[in-house]
Amino acid sequence: DTAVSQTPKYLVTQMGNDKSIKCEQNLGHDTMYWYKQDSKKFLKIMFSYNNKELIINETVPNRFSPKSPDKAHLNLHINSLELGDSAVYFCASSQDPSGHLPATGNQPQHFGDGTRLSIL
Amino acid sequence: AQSVTQLGSHVSVSEGALVLLRCNYSSSVPPYLFWYVQYPNQGLQLLLKYTSAATLVKGINGFEAEFKKSETSFHLTKPSAHMSDAAEYFCAVISGGGADGLTFGKGTHLIIQP
Numbered sequence: 001d002t003a004v005s006q007t008p009k010y011l012v013t014q015m016g017n018d019k020s021i022k023c024e025q026n027l028g029h030d031t032m033y034w035y036k037q038d039s040k041k042f043l044k045i046m047f048s049y050n051n052k053e054l055i056i057n058e059t060v061p062n063r064f065s066p067k068s069p070d071k072a073h074l075n076l077h078i079n080s081l082e083l084g085d086s087a088v089y090f091c092a093s094s095q096d097p098s099g100h101l102p103a104t105g106n107q108p109q110h111f112g113d114g115t116r117l118s119i120l
Numbered sequence: 121a122q123s124v125t126q127l128g129s130h131v132s133v134s135e136g137a138l139v140l141l142r143c144n145y146s147s148s149v150p151p152y153l154f155w156y157v158q159y160p161n162q163g164l165q166l167l168l169k170y171t172s173a174a175t176l177v178k179g180i181n182g183f184e185a186e187f188k189k190s191e192t193s194f195h196l197t198k199p200s201a202h203m204s205d206a207a208e209y210f211c212a213v214i215s216g217g218g219a220d221g222l223t224f225g226k227g228t229h230l231i232i233q234p
Contacts (some may be wrong), residue, residue: 113163
């Protein structure tokens with residue numbers, strides 16, 4: 001039973017389109033994240049989110065927006081896709097057993113298998 | 121801001137040889153440090169984490185890492201490499217607040233020669 005699942009696994013679309021990537025975790029975690037991995041394998045945090053607070057990496061364009069319908073889901077919406085958005089996007093989640101929100105740093109993050117986004 | 125530096129974008133070892141992947145951190149406060157592995161076309165899997173309980177941390181698949189404050193290092197080792205260890209390895213750090221997310225090194229691609 002997959003802990004963090006993302007759909008779709010592959011997404012090929014044209015420049016200018018709007019698309020969404022879905023993420024679900026069944027671990028009961030309170031905090032979820034989105035990361036971007038570029039063509040050189042470099043990973044960078046985009047967002048972290050719990051039911052009270054959204055933290056946005058200041059380098060992320062406002063065309064990207066996370067949406068959380070409930071604690072187990074954090075979807076990523078991308079408007080007006082650009083060539084530079086081509087990358088692999090990873091969702092992750094973590095939990096602080098002490099109940100601190102957002103999760104404090106000593107708890108590992110669990111990652112999904114990624115969504116490979118290709119812009120034509 | 122916290123950061124980690126991984127020395128060597130590619131490391132090649134023979135099967136059965138020692139694996140050593142280097143990671144140095146920059147932090148003015150005790151960091152939380154992690155090693156993750158990424159197999160081709162897969163997500164990241166946690167190998168081990170340092171949270172100040174012990175300086176020598178044992179992880180999965182025979183890997184371990186030693187936290188050395190004097191050297192600001194957290195190098196990953198494995199006594200005997202297997203072909204299945206071929207993957208991308210990432211060192212990562214997080215500050216006291218998990219909401220900032222992990223800061224990753226640039227990764228080291230481990231190649232295992234038969």
